[in-house]
Amino acid sequence: MATQRTFPARRHHPASFLHHCPDTDARQGKHGTHMHQFINGQLLSGTSGNTLDVINPATSEVVETVRLASVTDLDAAVAAARSAFPAWSRTTAGERAGILQKFARIMEERAAEFSRVESSQTGKPLRLTREFDVPGTIDNIDFFAGASRHLEGKATAEYSPQHTSSIRREAIGVVGSIAPWNYPLQMAAWKVLPAIAAGNTIVLKPAEITPLTSLMFAQALTDAGLPDGVVNVVVGDGASVGAALMQHPDVDMVSFTGSTAIGRTVLEAAAVNAKRVHLELGGKAPIVVFDDATLDAAVHGAVAGSLINTGQDCTAATRAIVHRSVYEEFVAKVAERFEGIVLGAPGDTDADLGPLVSFKQRDHVAGMVDRARGYSKVVAGGYAPTDGGLGDGAFYRPTLVVDAAPDSEIVKDEVFGPVLVVLPFNTDDEAIRLANDTVYGLAASAWTNNLQRAMRATREIKAGCVWVNDHIPIISEMPHGGFKQSGFGKDMSAYSFEEYTQVKHVMVELDGVIEKDWHRTIFTLR
CATH class of the missing domain: 3.40.309.10 (Aldehyde Dehydrogenase; Chain A, domain 2)
Incomplete structure (x- = not known):
């Protein structure tokens, strides 16, 4: 017999996630309106004119009402990321590692709050968020703090008698990332950490129904000393803001986690500007x-x-x-x-x-x-x-x-x-x-x-x-990613840097010879 399903009336929760956090006034507008966009180091309100209730699916209570972003907000976030990229990409590995190490300790201090908010927006038992989601995220941060200091290319060597060659592994630029709703906090970490550890800047669009811990994540990174504009979070709907992020001419790479059907549209959108694409899609x-x-x-x-x-x-x-x-x-x-x-x-x-x-x-x-x-x-x-x-x-x-x-x-x-x-x-x-x-x-x-x-x-x-003889365990040191229609590219581990860096060959002539032997295949001096 088919089960009858109904939608119970929504009930408002008396406290929002922002009320649990310190410095509440800094997170609210003039009239107590909560800010749900994180752009250029600041919490701002979305300007689309549309709102969306974040619902606790265990109780149907409204946890937070979000003012959604417009494409104008997205443009501002991308511009902030573009502006921050030159300086951030030139920071040393040690500087990036230091910020991530401090970030991990801040996350440890705020672990209980992250667990409560993650549970409130997803309905997950606190047992899962306290023992899996939040500790796993902190471990990811610690891993990438160390891994950022081991990001290297190939040492200088002579493969041609007259030249020396080396390989530089460089950041790609501005990354546009779209994260799903099933693990909001961990997916924010999987998207943001390898990108910024490699020297990129990022605009993250979390699922609009579960955005709260992604905003907290970005704020905590800023508290750890991350420069403004390196990480931006835009909370908007997929049809407008998500599509604009994928197609944005100033976004150099798109990373998407979600369904295979939507993954195909990401590929199509990215093809217009020949963007690099990283996809983690469905599974069976x-x-x-x-x-x-x-x-x-x-x-x-x-x-x-x-x-x-x-x-x-x-x-x-x-x-x-x-x-x-x-x-x-x-x-x-x-x-x-x-x-x-x-x-x-x-x-x-x-x-x-x-x-x-x-x-x-x-x-x-x-x-x-x-x-x-x-x-x-x-x-x-x-x-x-x-x-x-x-x-x-x-x-x-x-x-x-x-x-x-x-x-x-x-x-x-x-x-x-x-x-x-x-x-x-x-x-x-x-x-x-x-x-x-x-x-x-x-x-x-x-x-x-x-x-x-x-x-x-x-x-x-x-x-x-x-x-x-086991199923589901994951660890930060090992890669996560699929074959076939489950996508391509890797999250976590040092292998994720393959997605967020590009390889440059540098070749230097050694002899100072003006007339090279190969020149005669092109022209003859007369």
Whole structure:
């Protein structure tokens, strides 16, 4: 039976994120209007004339009302970034590292506040923001503070008898970045840190429904000593401000994280000015469980990997491909775990799982599950709860689906919610084929105690990351990025500098000879 979904009335929260922060007056306009644009080192109000409520999806309370940016605001942000670029790109690696080190310590001091605000705008349990989102962001900052001092090209050498050559690795210029709503704080870090550590300046457009911690992030960077204009945050809608950022003639590079469909439009827009593009797009990650796997470990990994961030993660485990000999036991154990998951609002200390980011997203997930009932079986979840005080939020029970055909919508398309589909396989060849039977290639995992099987899986599964006997952990030192329609380029790690720098060959003539031998191929002195 289809679950009826309604939109509860919104309720205003008595306090905004700015009221929790120090120096509140500096963050408000003359009439107490909150500022939601960060341009050239200042918090400003958007001039589009349009507003948008930032909603806590766990309670439907209005956390903040944002005055959205206009294209004029975007132009000002790009101009600030362009003006700041020459000086910032000439700072030493040590100077940039010093600012980032101070920034990390400021973030540690404000960690509790960042956690509260991140939870309020996304509905995430505080357990997740305190133990994952904020600590992960601080670790990223510390990493790039160190990595910025190791950004180098190739040392001078002679590859021609008459010349010496070296490679300079230089900043690209102004970066236009568009970040998604699922991890607002961490995505701001992933976009901003490698860009500025390499000497670029940046205009970041966060998702307009979750912009608050991105603004706090930019303010904290300024407090750490970052020069005005190096990092700018513009909060506007995608159709106008996002499109203008991608096409802006003074933006040298575009970095986008989001859906594959929108990624294609980014490529088209960037092609007009031949901008460099970095894309991190969708995913449909398989978790392949072989017959020799430690089954309980695979079950735990599947539950954690599929439900992290309420499944709103492009690396989340979405397709469990399980050997037929352990298939039924795996399904039963995952279903039992799913049924025991506790849903709740951010402040609920017992909550394992928060809501979807919005009712629109919840309806998208529910619609896919409801359609799947016509060709598969839902063995756990599959509905929006209304009991236990959850009726005001965009909650959806963890959902387990079986008996779906490999070419069905629920198996092929990105759900982006707490939904796991289980498929059986008989042979290793079939398992690898099913794992690769997707247009995506962001992440995957293989569960086995056989070394040869593990090595084959890591070699033959086409994904940017393949875990063995685990699913979802990421670390700052290692790259994150996809194959196929999951995009190209890397976030995190020193590999991300490949996206945010350009290579220049410098060649110096050594001999002082006026007439070079090769000149005679062009002209003869008479």
